[in-house]
Amino acid sequence: MSEGHGRGGTAVPSGVPRSGMDADGPRAGAPVVIVGAGPVGLMLACELAAAGIATTVLERALEPSAMPKGNGLVGGIVGVLSRRGLLRGQKGLHVIPAPRYSFGGLPLRLNPLRRNALRILPIPQRRLEQLLETRARATGADIRRGHAVTGFTDNGARVAVEVASAAGSYTLDAGFLAGCDGAHSFVRHRLDIAFPGTTGSQLVRIGHLTIPAGAARRTRNAVELAGGTRLALFQANHTAAGSLTVAPVSVLDRGAPNELYIVATQEPLGTQEPAAQISLEEMEASIRRVLGARLPVSGGRWLRSTVANSRLAARYRIGRVFLAGDAAHVFSAGGSSLNTGMLDAVDLASRLAAVLDGSEPLETLEDYHTVRHAAGEQALLQTRAQAALSAPGPEADALRQVLGGAFRSRNPHRYLGALLVGRPHGEGTRGRHGP
Structure with a gap:
């Protein structure tokens, strides 16, 4: 059960400027500046650090929120965290294969032995953030809490990121900017990217x-x-x-x-x-x-x-600025937000690393929008279907009963065909009785 999502930047314990950076005037930046120190922003910082790329993470909040939010991870990101070694030695964290799972309240029978089996990692979001932040800091990410992005300018070659903190305002010079700053994303609003969907x-x-x-x-x-x-x-x-x-x-x-x-x-x-x-x-x-x-x-x-809310940004990339996580999409059901958002981060990091090390041209970054926007559309489709199945009312109740029966049957097509023919469920399907 999800308890909500949100975000907005990252951390430095005291808000004091790091060495070589003045309280005002342009500052030497990092190849990538990330806005938002939630799971998506921190995952992006971890992935980039693993590729040897320095990042600065800017978080508006002074402290991590104590509010419980997501209660676990479901989907492909679970395997990624395991392969990265992030779960090694973590007491009480165990990946669980799911032979059964709920889809809009309907039980699904899944095969846990297949390579693409659904896996679950029960973990409070706050612990997930601590896990990722520890890894990100250990690998060199500069995380600054209490530092809010107030503007940015992409001149085609670099991005000038304007930041406000208790120590004063300053500008970071970045190669790329990633907005991982939640459903009310400042970065998305600043880019004037449409965020259509439903409430x-x-x-x-x-x-x-x-x-x-x-x-x-x-x-x-x-x-x-x-x-x-x-x-x-x-x-x-x-x-x-x-x-x-x-x-x-x-x-x-x-x-x-x-x-x-x-x-x-x-x-x-x-x-x-x-x-x-x-x-x-x-x-x-x-x-x-x-x-x-x-x-x-x-x-x-x-x-x-x-x-x-159920919404999808029209664009995930404009120039050298990107959106990921809830800044790019929010879903109404199904526990898909963190899985989809953190997989955004994994994809974006690999593409940025390839461009920054010179193995791929800048133009290939458009593939991030193409691939992850399609993934967002797919997640939007299945979560809206789950929301419809979970809705109150006689129509949704009938839908749950019919699809539930189909899910339980060995041959869903035959089951639904029998309904159309008008054959009661208690009768055989070989046509030996009745007209």
Whole structure:
């Protein structure tokens, strides 16, 4: 279950200018300047450093956010991190092959032995950022927190990056600039790149809540409430009023109490607006409306509400400036944002390295837009399909039932054909009975 994404630059412990850089006037820069010290920006810095390329990462925030965001990685990036050795020696981090996974709330049977098997890495986003930042710093990345990009100029040969910090304003001279600064990307806005898409019609309320042990019994795949209600873990539990998702925090943090859960409700948006902070009473009322019954909860931390967006930037590259991660795309469902965004970083780093070492001409950087924009379109397509499957209402419920039956059958085409013929499911498919 994702808890949201966002970003904006990187770090230096004190904000004091590094050696050889004045508090004002042009500064010697790096071949690549990265805006945003989230997983995507830090992954880009790690990949470039591995190729021997110096980077400067600029992060607006003084400190990493304590707000829990993504709860794990799913997809190709998991194998990349493993091959890079980033998971070696990390206590409690284990890559899990997924023989089954949820697609818009429908269970999929997958073969974990195939080369392209889906793999999962349960990891809180904050720990992922720490892991990447440690590697990036160890390999020479210059990470500056409290340094905000206020402008930039691409003259075709270099990019002049204007930066503001507590120590004063300055300009970095860069070969290339990468905007990894989140869904509200300054870099994307400055380039005036269109960001078309849709805003969801559902309001999601989410937070960390305690469900007392006496009120629920946890099994391997579900939480069974005292009143007999059974809630499947890690997937939406649909009702006539919306949906409820429950996940134990201990899956990500083994030190967390067994009674602590990430709980999310989804209801029609109506006239409500998302809020960075909501009350426990609002969360309880939403749970009651969705379940049709009271769920005993207490505590309440990181309670907030959001509306899903589904958007894709029209361009990933203009000249010497690039977009990656949420700056280039946001998805409404499916846990694909980090996987797609971090794979953006891997692709961009390899292309920049090839140009900077002279093995490829500058023009080949356009291939980054071509390849990763197509990947973004594909992710947008499948996550919108998942959002449609996860929506409330009788049409989406019928879609889930029909496709769920097809997924469970040995021959989905024959299954759907039998529906069109009008043959009841209880009958055989060889036509021996009936007309």
